[in-house]
Amino acid sequence: MLCARLSARGRRASRRGGGRLRIRECPPIRREKSMPIEVETLSGETDMLDDEKLEGLRMAFHGPLVTREDDGYDEARVVQNGLIDRRPALIMRCSGAADVIDAVNLAREHGLLAAVRGGGHSVAGHSVHDRGLLIDLSGMRGVWVDPASRVVRVQGGATWGDVDRETEVFGLVVPGGIVSTTGVAGLTLGGGIGWLHRRYGLSCDNLRAAEVVTADGRLLRASESENEDLFWGLRGGGGNFGVVTAFEFDAHPLGPTVMCAAPMYADGFDEVFRAWRDWADTVPDEVTTRAVFWTVPEDPHMPPQVHDRQVLITGAVYAGPPEEGERILQPIRNLGVPLADLSGPMPFRMFQSAFDFFFAKGMLDSYWKSLFMKELTDRAADLIVSCGVARTSPQTMVHVPLLGGAVGRVGPRDTAFGDRDAHSMLSVDGNWVDHRGTADHVAWVRHVIDRAEEFSTGGTYLNFDSDDPSKAPELVPAAFGENLRRLTEIKKRYDPQNLFRLNANIPPA
Ligand SMILES: Cc1cc2nc3c(=O)[nH]c(=O)nc-3n(C[C@H](O)[C@H](O)[C@H](O)COP(=O)(O)OP(=O)(O)OC[C@H]3O[C@@H](n4cnc5c(N)ncnc54)[C@H](O)[C@@H]3O)c2cc1C
Incomplete structure (x- = not known):
């Protein structure tokens, strides 16, 4: 009986027979050993995540871990661009910064090729990779507006529709893009051109701080006064420097x-x-x-x-x-x-x-x-x-x-x-x-x-731009011009192994 009253997380954990929320009254559940998962590594080889490793992950990870065998896998891997039909080995659907830290640590410790997904709108398909790990923030869509300070805090997987919905209540706006299903993360990290940029600047110009899980698994805050170089790089340099779990924007009065x-x-x-x-x-x-x-x-x-x-x-x-x-x-x-x-x-x-x-x-x-x-x-x-x-x-x-x-x-x-x-x-x-x-x-x-x-x-x-910079090497210099040199130095400081490479990649200096 008790089992029926457990939360979704509890039910999941209970089904697996191993989660922290398992309750004694439930009969022990036997789970077949599953096949190890083959994940592509940074060097192009394959690493195996065996059942024991996955079980350990499941104990700590709060969001769902989705493999090819799981229900909902196809739904979880789909992205905006219909041309991008890729099958990641493991999708880690993060529920918060702690899950993102676990995912980044897993990628680094095993040297796994990891894509990061916010809104999934990358036309180049950067946010999903065949046989790789997918660090998926699309479940992290919280938005909090402080009307007094006009600061808007946005989780790393939110869309512009999520932001507009909350800011409109207070007659405020954060400049975003023109399609509201687009992710705040990718759009802001790459710049952000929309319907207000001439009045209030690009989305990245309105960023006042970000919380970022860097390649070493630390959660850093970046702003004008904390990790300033990282903050500078996040405003236009894309997803090269870590996974942003939260953005803080300046909002402006508008309409509604x-x-x-x-x-x-x-x-x-x-x-x-x-x-x-x-x-x-x-x-x-x-x-x-x-x-x-x-x-x-x-x-x-x-x-x-x-x-x-x-x-x-x-x-x-x-x-x-x-x-x-x-x-x-x-x-x-x-x-x-x-x-x-x-x-x-x-x-x-x-x-x-x-x-x-x-x-x-x-x-x-x-x-x-x-x-x-x-x-x-x-x-x-x-x-x-x-x-x-x-x-x-x-x-x-x-x-x-x-x-x-x-x-x-x-x-x-x-x-x-x-x-x-x-x-x-x-x-x-x-x-x-x-x-x-x-x-x-x-x-x-x-x-x-x-x-x-x-x-x-x-x-x-x-x-x-839909081209992959690894195949079109002129793209990144064309995009960043004289800023590229500083970006490569910041990359070296925060991601020397180039763990975050499935993006418009800036090589470490
Ligand atoms: C229909 C459509 C409309 C668009 N309209 C506009 C527009 O009006 N203005 C505009 O400027 N652009 C627009 N774009 C382009 C858009 O800005 C980019 O595609 C952007 O990358 C999308 O962000 P996303 O989070 O949805 O994408 P994703 O595919 O999830 O990610 C894109 C890139 O950002 C990285 N990334 C995602 N989340 C995070 C995170 N939390 N932390 C670190 N890195 C992360 C990914 O790894 C990837 O490299 C549009 C795209 C589409 C498909």
């Missing part, structure tokens, strides 16, 4: 209702794009705007007249009073005659999650690449428009977020994030549903990026 613009133009793309560019060059920092080429799916969330139509959306958010925003955003609603116009004052959280429906986990195959742009000359604009209308798949997006504003006011050496001077970014987000077209879609994305190279600063945004 703000003026948002989303007119959808179905013709006159050349004129509309150039007019948007000219307008964008005049706007105050309160405006964050982007131009997006896309084909609107036949979806009840979208007006019927745009279903299956190729459109250019000139999207924008005004981070200020909605009435003022209405006036300031009006010009981009009249750049031509929009086929539909979804603009209006609305809760920021609603706009922030407007694209969520079209990015269901594992549904789209994706290959993305991006470039930071020096400026949008007429020739650059022509190229973008010609590529925008020649997309090889309706789900592909070609989009151009305007940068500058608060992003450009942070000094280039103040954080690890590479390129602060860019005018804008060109992101070519190849998405499709039919695996058979993969080679063509990938080739097309690369082709566009090659052609656009002449207009770029030479910098790239690693969060929007």
Whole structure:
């Protein structure tokens, strides 16, 4: 009887016949010895985790340990990008910092190849690896808002939707990305471009502290006054230095209702794009705007007249009073005659999650690449428009977020994030549903990026890049520029063995 009243954890432990919560009244449970698990090591060989080792792990580990034999394995390994179909040997679903420490210690002691997963949105597939260990933080999604100090504490596996939900209650916001299912961790560690970056900076610019399990298994706090070099590296340097169990952000007052613009133009793309560019060059920092080429799916969330139509959306958010925003955003609603116009004052959280429906986990195959742009000359604009209308798949997006504003006011050496001077970014987000077209879609994305190279600063945004830096060695130098040298030194200090290598990897100096 008592068994039936145990918590989920107790039941799990009881089933295994070994957990601390086992209760004497339960009959002893026999457990078949399981096969040792083969896990890939850092040197590419294989290490065996035998039953005894796993049983020891299970005694201490609070979250579930999922192997290929366990129910829920397939669900636990799936990530955002449908192209990434990988089968890790062991998934350690951490419930808190203590579990993360155990997982990192296991990886280090056995020299195991370990991926770290937050929101699982890495288009490059960094957060899951065949035959490796997966340190999964997706169960750690707590968010706490202190409205008095405007500090928001976020666990390492939370998504932006989790954050927005809590901050909205207090009329606050932390700048995140434009799809609310994206993980706070990967996005922030790589920079963080969204709907507020021109007003409040990149997500990483709003980070005030982080708690990190480093490769030696210590839990360190990093801020402007504690482990400052680590803190510097975390703001743009990706998941290279450890596993972040908690972030602390500065939040800002916003709305909750703000003026948002989303007119959808179905013709006159050349004129509309150039007019948007000219307008964008005049706007105050309160405006964050982007131009997006896309084909609107036949979806009840979208007006019927745009279903299956190729459109250019000139999207924008005004981070200020909605009435003022209405006036300031009006010009981009009249750049031509929009086929539909979804603009209006609305809760920021609603706009922030407007694209969520079209990015269901594992549904789209994706290959993305991006470039930071020096400026949008007429020739650059022509190229973008010609590529925008020649997309090889309706789900592909070609989009151009305007940068500058608060992003450009942070000094280039103040954080690890590479390129602060860019005018804008060109992101070519190849998405499709039919695996058979993969080679063509990938080739097309690369082709566009090659052609656009002449207009770029030479910098790239690693969060929007599907290539594996081990196969594209130019990527990491292009992303970090002069900051790379310091990053390699920090890497050497905190992760000399390069335990955390499944990422946009910075080699130890
Ligand atoms: C649909 C979609 C929309 C996006 N929109 C935006 C956007 O608007 N703006 C933007 O800037 N980017 C955007 N991105 C890109 C996004 O920022 C990156 O893919 C980012 O890496 C996702 O973070 P994640 O935690 O979800 O990813 P994951 O795949 O879980 O992790 C990505 C990387 O971060 C590391 N990592 C994850 N969690 C931790 C942790 N707790 N501690 C240390 N390292 C960790 C991983 O090891 C991996 O290297 C988008 C991506 C997708 C797929």
